[in-house]
Amino acid sequence: MSVRVRFAPSPTGMMHIGNARTALITWLYARSKRGHFLLRIDDTDLERSKQEYEDAIEEGLKWLGMGWDEKARQRDRLDYYAVKIEQLKASGRLYPCYETAEELELKRKSQLARKLPPIYDREALKLTEDQKKAYEAQGRKPHWRFKMNHAPIKWNDEVRGPVHFEGGDMSDPVLIREDGSPLYHLCSVIDDIDYKITHVVRGEDHVTNTAMHVQMFEALGATPPGFAHLPLLSDAQGGKLSKRLGALNLRELRDDEGLEAMAVVSLMARLGTSDPIEPFTDIKDVIANFDISKFGRGTPKFDQEELNRLNAKILHHTSYASIKPRLAEIGLADLDEAFWDVVRPNLEKLSDAKEWWRVANGPVQPVIEDAAFIAEAAKLLPETPWTRETWSQWVEAVKAQTGRKGKLLFMPLRQALTGMDHGPELADLLLLIGPEKAKQRLAA
Numbered sequence: 001m002s003v004r005v006r007f008a009p010s011p012t013g014m015m016h017i018g019n020a021r022t023a024l025i026t027w028l029y030a031r032s033k034r035g036h037f038l039l040r041i042d043d044t045d046l047e048r049s050k051q052e053y054e055d056a057i058e059e060g061l062k063w064l065g066m067g068w069d070e071k072a073r074q075r076d077r078l079d080y081y082a083v084k085i086e087q088l089k090a091s092g093r094l095y096p097c098y099e100t101a102e103e104l105e106l107k108r109k110s111q112l113a114r115k116l117p118p119i120y121d122r123e124a125l126k127l128t129e130d131q132k133k134a135y136e137a138q139g140r141k142p143h144w145r146f147k148m149n150h151a152p153i154k155w156n157d158e159v160r161g162p163v164h165f166e167g168g169d170m171s172d173p174v175l176i177r178e179d180g181s182p183l184y185h186l187c188s189v190i191d192d193i194d195y196k197i198t199h200v201v202r203g204e205d206h207v208t209n210t211a212m213h214v215q216m217f218e219a220l221g222a223t224p225p226g227f228a229h230l231p232l233l234s235d236a237q238g239g240k241l242s243k244r245l246g247a248l249n250l251r252e253l254r255d256d257e258g259l260e261a262m263a264v265v266s267l268m269a270r271l272g273t274s275d276p277i278e279p280f281t282d283i284k285d286v287i288a289n290f291d292i293s294k295f296g297r298g299t300p301k302f303d304q305e306e307l308n309r310l311n312a313k314i315l316h317h318t319s320y321a322s323i324k325p326r327l328a329e330i331g332l333a334d335l336d337e338a339f340w341d342v343v344r345p346n347l348e349k350l351s352d353a354k355e356w357w358r359v360a361n362g363p364v365q366p367v368i369e370d371a372a373f374i375a376e377a378a379k380l381l382p383e384t385p386w387t388r389e390t391w392s393q394w395v396e397a398v399k400a401q402t403g404r405k406g407k408l409l410f411m412p413l414r415q416a417l418t419g420m421d422h423g424p425e426l427a428d429l430l431l432l433i434g435p436e437k438a439k440q441r442l443a444a
């Protein structure tokens with residue numbers, strides 16, 4: 001049986017790092033098993049769902065290199081849900097309830113006061129046809145609950161291992177609102193059946209939902225799929241990741257933080273697993289090394305600093321051919337391979353390359369503290385054409401002439417040539433600056 005999975009975001013907010021992680025792990029699961037990846041937009045909440053968020057989800061998936069084999073929108077499938085809903089009503093698994101929100105709240109409070117679990121008491125099941133008609137005559141519209149079987153619910157979770165719930169401990173969930181619109185749970189299960197999903201990968205905030213879903217699959221005549229519930233990310237201190245923090249949003253990680261997609265992919269593919277976090281530059285290697293059984297139940301901590309460090313390592317390993325399109329994106333289309341090889345060990349973010357491009361090509365404000373020393377050194381600059389040996393020939397000559405050595409020799413030359421006191425190897429940088437600009441800067 002070939003693997004079929006889905007990533008099912010609700011387009012009610014910007015795609016954040018937690019969604020991206022669920023998407024990536026689901027996608028890697030599919031790709032590592034040559035399976036099928038469905039992007040399902042859970043937009044039954046018409047009020048909160050927005051096109052701009054759906055667009056941002058697609059943009060985020062594409063940025064991270066995750067293509068989908070098929071896309072579905074729940075909003076487009078309401079007629080299909082209606083057919084399935086009629087089946088569940090006919091079989092008695094969906095039953096109408098007429099309590100108002102206030103009445104339900106009162107019941108809940110009185111159960112809690114009596115130290116009872118707040119489980120729906122199924123009073124609605126006792127209503128006669130006449131009583132229902134009387135409610136309808138008052139203008140009350142029913143909401144519909146799913147009747148849970150009071151039986152054990154078990155599955156072997158690919159992340160959590162054996163999971164066990166008791167149907168009798170669970171409240172019958174509302175699946176249809178008073179306005180007739182179906183809730184996420186029902187649409188999700190109907191879709192998972194219809195799209196022949198073999199494995200549901202999602203956050204552990206859905207574990208209790210899964211217990212209900214298992215019975216819903218069965219009520220709809222289907223065998224439940226496999227499940228893998230991932231622990232949710234926490235922040236670096238172990239607290240709840242807050243959506244309000246800007247840099248948790250994928251677009252901001254890309255545009256404001258200037259991070260490479262592969263840094264996000266490398267971290268999210270390994271965070272919370274028994275494998276070390278490694279800087280991957282090619283998503284094919286991430287796929288080849290993926291194994292969902294390596295994800296544990298511990299809460300993975302998301303630390304932006306770790307992401308930044310990984311980003312630097314990735315840049316240090318990235319070939320010119322792979323980075324060329326990104327260089328063009330940030331306005332460095334002219335930056336060539338020789339330049340890239342010199343500067344990449346000095347980059348934390350790709351945008352740092354702009355700074356080294358400026359250092360090589362100007363404008364640079366030379367820093368010259370000892371003008372006599374720099375004037376002396378300028379006179380000793382070797383003849384052109386320059387090679388990678390030019391720098392060592394030059395410093396040897398300056399050393400012989402002035403008696404300076406070590407930092408006292410190199411630092412003033414670096415400051416005069418670049419206006420900075422750190423940077424790539426001067427043997428390489430000198431060649432990138434070239435004789436003409438080097439002379440101008442030393443004469444400044």
Ligand code: GLU
Pocket residue numbers: 007008009010042184188201202206
């Ligand atoms: N739309 C749900 C969510 O974003 C989907 C959960 C799922 O079934 O994967 O939480």
